[in-house]
Amino acid sequence: MSGPDRGRARTARARRGRGRLTSAVVAVLALPLAACGGPDGPELSVRDAYMPQPVSDSLAAGFLTVVNEGDRPAELTGVSSDLAASVTVHETVDGAMRPTDSVDVPADGRLTLESGATHLMFEGLTRRPMEGETVTVELRFEDADPVTVEMPVESATYTPSHQRH
């Protein structure tokens, strides 16, 4: 897992014959920061993002998984995109969708936004995104830096492979 980081440390040492120690120490201090933003706190990454090509230019849905490898929970508090005037997180309960203000990303856990459950709802679209395009989405968190996601637009019937049965 830390392959690339160890590689970087080796390169730093190899480049400088003298001051080897200094660079190694710097590497010690810098590595955890560069890799994860500190040993404490949420460590967030996003995977499996996609948007099914919407039916019209009025609204669209988006799905993704936020992975938190940190030891503290994070809270998704806001979403924005170049595609839409407003993006909200919607929860689906008993077939009814309701907007929600914030959603937790548990420590050492994940938040899954998926079809039929909690999802992103894009309203007031600036255009109708078509399959093959990409939509830029910014996720904002309490207690963590924002994460920018390049969300691919998939076919209207796309189902992630892990959801297939």
Place this chain on the structure above:
Amino acid sequence: MRNKICTAAALLAAAFTLSACTSGEPAPDKPGTAVTEVTPDDKAATVLDTPFEKPDLVLTDTHGKEFDLREQTQGRPTLIYFGYTNCPDVCPLTMNNLAVAKKQLPEEQQDDLRIVFVTTDPERDTAGELGAWLKGIDTDIIGLTGDFATIQAGARTLGITIEEPVKEKDGTVVSTHGTQVVAFSPKTDQGYVLYGEDTTVDDYTADLPALIKGEKP
């Protein structure tokens, strides 16, 4: 000496990184953290022991004309779904799945099949709105709107519960959609197969040839 410290520092660096991030790639099946993904190995279709009667619904189609569901789909393989157009997720996915699966059928069978979308939010889904929305999916789909109480009662006869859309304080409207597609046999005009909302286009593609004939998928 310097080398020793250096090595120790490098090891420390590696150890530090390890403790900071337990893994670089998220482990998909880390116990206790992963969302449980239920992978049912049974089929998408649920064949009913006691089929449903086709609801006696007379509503308005996307052309603004009266549409008598029983009369106008009689003897036709028919798929019915209850949803609304301001639903970005499951409703368009379900209708698109049906539309794409339909296109895999021979032309003649496509013409025979009736796919019916009944709105659960008739106030917002006028005939015009429904027509515009279905145009983005498949113009052959029959879109129906009308009185909410009538639609709700029709859905109830199929075991589908829908609630009247509620306007929240901030102006957002919360509507409900059904979770099932009901397939009606051309032989009996009864609803004999149910599909849940996680049914994929491949499931429908596999089952439609049987449904067209009123056979069990």
